[in-house]
Amino acid sequence: MTRLPDAAWRNNAGLNALIAALGGTEGDIRFVGGAVRDTLHGMAVKDIDCATRLLPEESSRRIAAAGFKAIPTGIAHGTVTALLPSGPVEVTTLRRDVSTDGRHAVVAFTDEWREDAARRDFTINALSADPLSGEVHDYFGGIADLEKGIVRFIGDPLQRIAEDHLRILRLFRFHARFGRGAPDAAGLAACIARANDLMALSRERIADELLKLLTCPDPGPTVRLMADNGIFRPIIPEIDAAGVERLVTLIAREREAGIAGNALRRLGALLPIDAGTAVSIAKRLKLSKAATRRLEQALSDADSARALAYRYGPEVAADVLLRGGDDVEMLGLEQLTNWERPRLPVGGGDLIGMGLKAGPTVAATLQAIERRWIAEDFPGGDRVTAITAEEVDQAIRSRK
Incomplete structure (x- = not known):
C-alpha cells in the first residue's frame, strides 16, 4: 500500500478542520489530482484539490458551518472553493460524464470514487488519497506510470481526446514535466492523428496550456517533438x-x-x-x-x-x-x-530658457537629446550640457 508522505501542505492552517467538516472520518473526502501526484513525485504543491461524495450544497453548508467562506466557483459542475487561513481549497463533488463535445462536458454527480477517477485524462492525474490515513487509491496504474516517467491516457486515447481536445496539448505539457524518454506511443499517435481538433478550441485555452508548457523547467525537447509531428500546425503554423x-x-x-x-x-x-x-x-x-x-x-x-x-x-x-x-x-x-x-537631466523648460519657443519644436528637440543621451550610455555633467546646446542650436538654425 502506498501512503502519501506527510508533506508541509498537509498541515496548512484550517485544512484539518475542513477535512473534519466534510466527513473525513466517514471517508467522504479525499485529496485528488495534482496535490497527490506532485507530493508522490517529491515536488512542491501549489494548489490543493479535494473530491467529495457530498453534493455541492451540502459541502457549502458544512464549509460555512466550520467558519470558512464558501465560494460557488463552479457550482454547476460541483465545485465549491473553501477559503482557509492558508489559502483556497477546491472541493468538487464526485462526477461522471453524461456527454462531451470536445470542448465542454455535461456531468452528473456520483458517489463512486472509481467513476470519478475514470473521467480524468491521465493515469497520474487520477490518484486520490485519504486525508487521514494517507492511503493512495490508484485505479489505473498511475503510481507505476509516475515512477517510470510515462504520461498515459486512461482508456482509449482517441476517445479521451474526442471528449476534450485540449488533452492533446496537456499530454505534451505533462510529458515535459514528468516524462522520461519517448512519450507513450499510443497517446502520441492519437495526438498526431487528431491535431486538427485543436482548431475547435478557444484561443484562450490554447494560450493558457501553451504558456504552462513553456513554464516547465526544460520544455525544449517536447516542443521539438510537437513541431516535428505537426501539432502546432493547426493553431500556430x-x-x-x-x-x-x-x-x-x-x-x-x-x-x-x-x-x-x-x-x-x-x-x-x-x-x-x-x-x-x-x-x-x-x-x-x-x-x-x-x-x-x-x-x-x-x-x-x-x-x-x-x-x-x-x-x-x-x-x-x-x-x-x-x-x-x-x-x-x-x-x-x-x-x-x-x-x-536614469532620468534625463534636461526638461522642456530648460530648452525654452535657451531660446526655443514652446510647442512641437521643444518636444522634437527633447527627443533628439534623449536619443543621443541613450546612445552615449546616459552621460551627465558637461557632456549632456554639450549635447543639449548642439541640439538647441540645430533647432534654432532650422527655423531660419
Whole structure:
C-alpha cells in the first residue's frame, strides 16, 4: 500500500478542520489530482484539490458551518472553493460524464470514487488519497506510470481526446514535466492523428496550456517533438524548426545566466523574428495587451542592455539579451543587476530658457537629446550640457 508522505501542505492552517467538516472520518473526502501526484513525485504543491461524495450544497453548508467562506466557483459542475487561513481549497463533488463535445462536458454527480477517477485524462492525474490515513487509491496504474516517467491516457486515447481536445496539448505539457524518454506511443499517435481538433478550441485555452508548457523547467525537447509531428500546425503554423532551436538556445542561456525561465520570453523565442507577426499571433491567442507589448518590444534592435532597459524595462531587456548569441549580450545582463532607470537631466523648460519657443519644436528637440543621451550610455555633467546646446542650436538654425 502506498501512503502519501506527510508533506508541509498537509498541515496548512484550517485544512484539518475542513477535512473534519466534510466527513473525513466517514471517508467522504479525499485529496485528488495534482496535490497527490506532485507530493508522490517529491515536488512542491501549489494548489490543493479535494473530491467529495457530498453534493455541492451540502459541502457549502458544512464549509460555512466550520467558519470558512464558501465560494460557488463552479457550482454547476460541483465545485465549491473553501477559503482557509492558508489559502483556497477546491472541493468538487464526485462526477461522471453524461456527454462531451470536445470542448465542454455535461456531468452528473456520483458517489463512486472509481467513476470519478475514470473521467480524468491521465493515469497520474487520477490518484486520490485519504486525508487521514494517507492511503493512495490508484485505479489505473498511475503510481507505476509516475515512477517510470510515462504520461498515459486512461482508456482509449482517441476517445479521451474526442471528449476534450485540449488533452492533446496537456499530454505534451505533462510529458515535459514528468516524462522520461519517448512519450507513450499510443497517446502520441492519437495526438498526431487528431491535431486538427485543436482548431475547435478557444484561443484562450490554447494560450493558457501553451504558456504552462513553456513554464516547465526544460520544455525544449517536447516542443521539438510537437513541431516535428505537426501539432502546432493547426493553431500556430508560424512555429518552425528555427524557432525551436531559438527556444532551446534560450533555455540553455537562462540556465547559464542563473535566470528563471519565463513563459512569455520563451514564447517570443519560439515565434518568428518579426514584430508584426509576433503581435498578430499574440492577438490570435488573445494574450493581454501587456504580454503582446512585451513580445513586440523584445524584437527591438536596440544596441545596449541599458538602452533596452531604459526604453522597455529590465524584463524586456533580459528577453532580448538572452535570445542573443554571444558573451557580449550575456555580460549585458550583469549591467541590469540593481540598475535604476536614469532620468534625463534636461526638461522642456530648460530648452525654452535657451531660446526655443514652446510647442512641437521643444518636444522634437527633447527627443533628439534623449536619443543621443541613450546612445552615449546616459552621460551627465558637461557632456549632456554639450549635447543639449548642439541640439538647441540645430533647432534654432532650422527655423531660419
